[in-house]
Amino acid sequence: MQINAFQVIAITLYAFIATFDMLETDLGLSKPVIAGFFAGLIMGNVTLGLAVGATLQLMILGVGTYGGASIPDYMTAALIGTVFGVLSGKGLEFAIGLAVPIGLLMVQLDVLARFSNTYFQHRADKYADEGNIKGIELMNILGMLPWGLSRAIPTFLACIFGSTIVSSIVNYFPDWLMGGLKTAGGILPVVGIAILLRFLPTKKYIAYLLIGFVLASYLKVSMVGVSIIGLALAMIEYSKISKEKAPAVSTSSSLENKENGDNTNMVLGDE
């Protein structure tokens, strides 16, 4: 299959807009499953796009760029993976096998974009000294360019050279590698899950992890069902700890001291 000019432009624009959405409005356009859905829509194969996006989504559930950390860019991977999947006609596994490495390599461009913006920060410092408000505003807005281009340019190139790249991969990639990548696609969600377990207070609440495990693997409860049970358990816990009335709530006095310049520590937050 061939890709037409409209599709190249639409996918590239989507990459740019989704990057803005990731940073700002967060309607979800940068989530792999949603990016895959729209890429599938543009490429005329929604089922494949959704499947590519969904598989990538499961590798990175709830994992975010907390504290400015770079994470695999499975949004761009979902776009390019869907395009390659449609162009090759080789289906889901082929698309995933290519998408995952792309997502990992894209991390470097994320770092580059974040680094490039330091330039605008320094320009903004100068404008602050001069009291140039318009200048500061412009510098913040220009920050969008490194962000957007870091995703849009690779996506554009992948679309333009897509057919050539795909056919050479199909011809030259050995079976042992494609088979291995397929297996990797199956077990990579493990990493996303393990990262979540590191982030959440797993040791404290391990009982709930076991409950969720049994619900799904022994009782075959659907994901929505598990979420509702989890919500119920969370509501029970919430009403329990709200009644206990945590003593740490009395932070107001220490904070009001801050107004007077006192250096006091805040108590709010996770321990």
Add this chain to the structure above:
Amino acid sequence: MENTKIDYSPEKITKKDLRSVFIRWLLGGQLGWNYERMQGLPYCFSMIPVLKKLYKKPEDMKKALKVHNQFFNTNPYLAPLILGVDIAVEEKEGIKSEEAITGITTGLMGPFAGVGDTIFGVIAGTVFGSIAAYMGQDGVSAGVFIWMIYNVLRIFLTYWFIGVGYRQGVKVVSNIGGTLRNLTAAANILGLTVVGALITSVVSASVPVVFQMGKVKMSLQTDILDKIMPGLVPVGLVALVYWLLGLKKMTSVKVIWIVMLMAIVLYNLKILA
């Protein structure tokens, strides 16, 4: 010629100002993100409508621009709460409160980052993400729209935050800080329940090894492992990767490369499929 009649007194902050600060944050709160000050420049960018109203003297303005252009980084959805508190304090105290402003923003950003990243990032991402992905694997797009509808509702919630921050000022921490902390604790339970369910449903790994003794064939996966516990292989893999992530100098990206290599090797040794 100096006009002595220039009125330097600050104007009152209105609901409209709060809205324009919010919209600036919503549309520009991370554009200028950089390694040096992170959300510092965007924070300054967002506060400009208020600064213009409060600081009429050019030298006050310069000072204010500098104070707000410092290191800042927090959860983007809870940031409006901090912006609201900041606006309330500055309206009351003016530029002489600059130390207090820095104290408040830096004092609030850490705890709010922890709470906000957990609730809006980890928990919401895991719950809505797994639902959307599950439906997506079957070619159903409803999950995608459920997630997007939640995201739209969340924008209204964050708009509400800036008003809360402004009306309550620094008391916001004692008033809703406890609630947020309890919510986070409870949300963690929801998150862990879902993650527990994900382990077996998401990971497709099986061991294709078959033992043969005379005429008796025994599949390691279906005859042995599944009898012990369904999902034994995924659980083992999660434990392994969890341990890997705890190693020094280990990053998630490195772990992904390691898992990919491991998968390729084990597939070709016919141990994993």
